[in-house]
Amino acid sequence: MAAAEGTVESTAEPAEHAGLPQMDVGTFPSQVFWLAITFGLLFFVLWRKTLPMIAGAIGARREQIEGDLGTAETLRKDAAGALAGYESALASARKGAVQLANDNRKGIQTEIDQMKAAADATAQASAAEAERRIAAERAKAVVGVRAAASSAAADIVERLLGMPVSADEADRAVAAVETKGA
Amino acid sequence: MEQFEVRPLLPLHIGGLDLSFTNASLWMCIVTAVCAIFLTMAASPRKLVPTRMQSITELSYMFVSDMIRSAAGTEGLKFFPFVFTLFMFVLFSNVIGLFPLIHPFTVTSHIIVTFALAFFVFLMVIVVGLARHGLHFFSLFAPKVPVVMLLVLVPIEVVSFLSRPISLAVRLFANMLAGHTMLYVFGTFVIGLATAGGALSVISIMPFLAIVAVVALEFLIAFLQAYVFAILTCIYLNDALNLHGHH
Numbered sequence: 001m002a003a004a005e006g007t008v009e010s011t012a013e014p015a016e017h018a019g020l021p022q023m024d025v026g027t028f029p030s031q032v033f034w035l036a037i038t039f040g041l042l043f044f045v046l047w048r049k050t051l052p053m054i055a056g057a058i059g060a061r062r063e064q065i066e067g068d069l070g071t072a073e074t075l076r077k078d079a080a081g082a083l084a085g086y087e088s089a090l091a092s093a094r095k096g097a098v099q100l101a102n103d104n105r106k107g108i109q110t111e112i113d114q115m116k117a118a119a120d121a122t123a124q125a126s127a128a129e130a131e132r133r134i135a136a137e138r139a140k141a142v143v144g145v146r147a148a149a150s151s152a153a154a155d156i157v158e159r160l161l162g163m164p165v166s167a168d169e170a171d172r173a174v175a176a177v178e179t180k181g182a
Numbered sequence: 183m184e185q186f187e188v189r190p191l192l193p194l195h196i197g198g199l200d201l202s203f204t205n206a207s208l209w210m211c212i213v214t215a216v217c218a219i220f221l222t223m224a225a226s227p228r229k230l231v232p233t234r235m236q237s238i239t240e241l242s243y244m245f246v247s248d249m250i251r252s253a254a255g256t257e258g259l260k261f262f263p264f265v266f267t268l269f270m271f272v273l274f275s276n277v278i279g280l281f282p283l284i285h286p287f288t289v290t291s292h293i294i295v296t297f298a299l300a301f302f303v304f305l306m307v308i309v310v311g312l313a314r315h316g317l318h319f320f321s322l323f324a325p326k327v328p329v330v331m332l333l334v335l336v337p338i339e340v341v342s343f344l345s346r347p348i349s350l351a352v353r354l355f356a357n358m359l360a361g362h363t364m365l366y367v368f369g370t371f372v373i374g375l376a377t378a379g380g381a382l383s384v385i386s387i388m389p390f391l392a393i394v395a396v397v398a399l400e401f402l403i404a405f406l407q408a409y410v411f412a413i414l415t416c417i418y419l420n421d422a423l424n425l426h427g428h429h
Contacts, residue, residue, distance in 0.1 A: 020186060022359070027188040027206070028294045029199040034207035035289075035298050038214040042271055045218045047263035050225055054243045057228040057236065064230055 149174045185362060186291060206295075209278070209287040217274040242270075246412065253416035257423050264306075265419075268299065269412035276358060276404030280397065290407075291358035293351060300350035303415045311422035322425055350414055357407045361400040368393045 021027075154170040157163070190202035224235035232240055246266045250258040258265075272290055279288025289295055311319040323339040324332055368389045375386035
């Protein structure tokens with residue numbers, strides 16, 4: 001039989017074979033040989049080309065995600081820092097404004113006080129001057145009135161009694177009336 | 183069983199060995215080409231937001247790497263390209279073999295193919311184990327039990343270790359063979375009943391519906407057996423890497 005040769009050709013006459021074609025030992029060398037070649041080839045292609053490609057895509061995605069998360073974290077910290085800076089700047093500006101307003105108020109107050117004091121002094125000075133002048137006028141007037149009263153009294157006495165009265169006597173009399181009247 | 187027959191397409195004899203390029207070789211090439219081209223094309227967009235096809239490659243990448251990590255630990259990832267290739271080769275062989283109309287040849291329905299893969303895994307486990315642990319590797323056969331028990335356990339461990347490539351090979355081969363045989367048998371029922379005429383022709387719908395259900399089941403088995411082959415490889419590699427270590 002052809003099977004005795006152990007060749008693949010023996011399967012060309014399947015009718016001659018009992019049992020499964022899988023048990024035809026003659027095909028074994030060819031099967032193993034071509035399996036080694038094809039499996040080896042597939043292994044080489046997957047190992048060198050396809051798997052690094054897939055691993056690269058997975059790795060790139062992981063890196064991208066981690067990188068993005070890192071960037072987000074950095075940006076978040078930056079934002080928090082900026083907020084803190086803004087708040088401290090705001091607080092110091094507010095403090096400065098309050099300080100400035102207080103200083104201004106104090107300055108204005110002192111100016112007002114000074115001006116008020118100056119005005120008071122001026123007013124007091126002119127009031128004193130006026131009083132002094134009033135007093136002088138009054139004194140002058142009192143003298144004038146007394147003199148007029150003396151001369152009037154002397155004239156009245158002269159007319160009534162027909163005798164002259166000296167100015168001194170008239171004055172004394174007026175002074176006496178004055179003190180009595182007072 | 184015509185679908186399992188190996189026919190030479192290009193005769194090739196080297197050193198007394200018949201290495202002819204057969205229909206089986208052709209389908210191995212088809213499996214390799216489809217697998218490599220599909221995965222490479224699908225992975226090539228390398229978008230940040232993956233396309234649908236890219237998602238398939240990334241999901242299978244994560245699936246296999248998680249499988250290795252859970253069965254053989256992080257160190258097992260050194261064998262990731264091999265395990266991935268093994269998984270994909272078996273998966274594509276199984277699935278391509280199920281497509282109707284193109285008269286596929288199921289590469290993994292041949293015991294010599296599954297045995298060659300399983301034996302390669304077996305040899306790799308021994309080589310890696312010896313390279314890593316030296317003769318201490320053989321402590322794999324001696325679990326930590328009382329000495330008297332070893333008399334019984336060591337032979338059992340040795341036999342179970344040696345039978346690994348056989349069980350690995352036969353499991354995949356038998357599943358593929360049984361599935362295709364079942365489809366073939368139901369197919370002959372359909373033809374037989376339909377051509378019998380009368381009431382029998384009407385009954386032929388039943389094996390036909392059974393075929394539909396079995397095809398669905400076979401797609402599940404195609405994936406499942408590829409997964410089982412790959413995860414058992416990982417478990418065996420775990421022995422070589424960590425001896426009795428558990429992960």
